[in-house]
Amino acid sequence: MAISGIADYPKIKPAPAVILMHGYTGDKDEHGRFVEAGKRLAAKGFVAIRFDFRYGKTPENKSESDGQLSDMTPEEWVSDAKVVLSYAAGLPEVDAERIGVVGLSMGGYTAICSAARSKLAKAVVAWSAPAVLRPTRRWIRGKEHLERFKRACEAFVPLLDCKRIAPRPFLVVAGTEDSVVDFRNAVKLFKSARVPKSLYLVGGADHVFSNHQGELLGVTEGWLASKLASREKG
Numbered sequence: 422m423a424i425s426g427i428a429d430y431p432k433i434k435p436a437p438a439v440i441l442m443h444g445y446t447g448d449k450d451e452h453g454r455f456v457e458a459g460k461r462l463a464a465k466g467f468v469a470i471r472f473d474f475r476y477g478k479t480p481e482n483k484s485e486s487d488g489q490l491s492d493m494t495p496e497e498w499v500s501d502a503k504v505v506l507s508y509a510a511g512l513p514e515v516d517a518e519r520i521g522v523v524g525l526s527m528g529g530y531t532a533i534c535s536a537a538r539s540k541l542a543k544a545v546v547a548w549s550a551p552a553v554l555r556p557t558r559r560w561i562r563g564k565e566h567l568e569r570f571k572r573a574c575e576a577f578v579p580l581l582d583c584k585r586i587a588p589r590p591f592l593v594v595a596g597t598e599d600s601v602v603d604f605r606n607a608v609k610l611f612k613s614a615r616v617p618k619s620l621y622l623v624g625g626a627d628h629v630f631s632n633h634q635g636e637l638l639g640v641t642e643g644w645l646a647s648k649l650a651s652r653e654k655g
Contacts, residue, residue: 424501425449425485426472429463430514437519437649438468438509442502442528444549444629446490448482449473451525454629458523458638465642466650468515472505474498474531491562495530495554496573502535510541519543519649523641526602526628530554530579533610536589537582544648546592546641549599549628552580552606552613580613587615590648594637596626619644 426449430436439462441455449471450456459469476488476497488497502522510517521544524532529550536542554574583591591614595607604622611620621640626633 422475422487424472424475424487424504426470426505427459428471429459429469431463431466431468433466434468434514435516436466436468436514437521437645438470438512438515439521439523439645439649440502440505440509441469441471442522442524442532443471443474443477444526444528446479446482447525447528448477448484450483451629454525454634457634458641461638461642462645465646467645468509468512470505470509472501474501492566494566494570494573495527495534495577496569498527498531499534499538499577502531503539503541506535506539506541517541521546521645521649523548523645525549526551527554530577533579533586534577534582537585542589544590544592544645545586546594546644547579547607547610548594548630548637548641549596549602550579550593550606550610551602552609553578580609583610583614587617590617590619590644592619592621592641592644594621594623594640596623596628596630596633598625599628601628 462469473484473486476493522532523546529547595604
């Protein structure tokens with residue numbers, strides 16, 4: 422099954438890279454948010470890679486990877502993230518020692534869980550990520566899918582996996598008015614993780630930081646630059 426993606430490149434290469442991971446019903450554009458993020462990151466000297474997870478297609482989104490969202494489990498998305506990390510590390514334009522992952526919502530969940538299982542991720546940023554994932558009716562299609570989803574939720578737990586990120590740096594960002602994933606999930610993740618770690622709460626922001634994109638991207642870019650852009654190889 423194919424994974425579709427796209428990259429924005431900086432002028433100077435090889436360069437550090439950032440992989441953007443979309444949310445549950447999203448796609449690699451995230452309603453233009455990831456398009457803007459990719460362009461800004463490239464302007465800051467990063468290779469910015471965004472992709473569609475497999476099992477992400479819905480009638481509403483523009484996913485170009487194989488598989489319907491109704492068949493998705495977290496296990497497939499974590500597997501996809503690891504595949505894209507390996508792909509990025511093999512690109513001649515990318516410095517494989519300086520790859521970061523940034524995920525929104527379910528993408529933040531996936532960024533944490535994949536980084537816990539792949540040392541290729543050298544820095545991790547989670548936006549609006551759940552500390553624990555539980556299946557809901559709208560995510561499940563049939564008893565067999567429910568059992569697969571439950572097993573994956575038990576195997577991939579951000580509240581535990583975030584402990585495995587250190588000594589790599591970890592940034593958790595959340596909006597204080599998030600009605601989908603309460604910002605207290607971010608506080609729990611921050612408290613559970615080991616140093617080095619950072620927590621940033623965006624006052625008044627909703628789940629996707631609708632009216633706070635500038636603040637979100639500015640904080641994230643600055644943090645990534647401090648952790649990746651000047652990092653020495655090895």
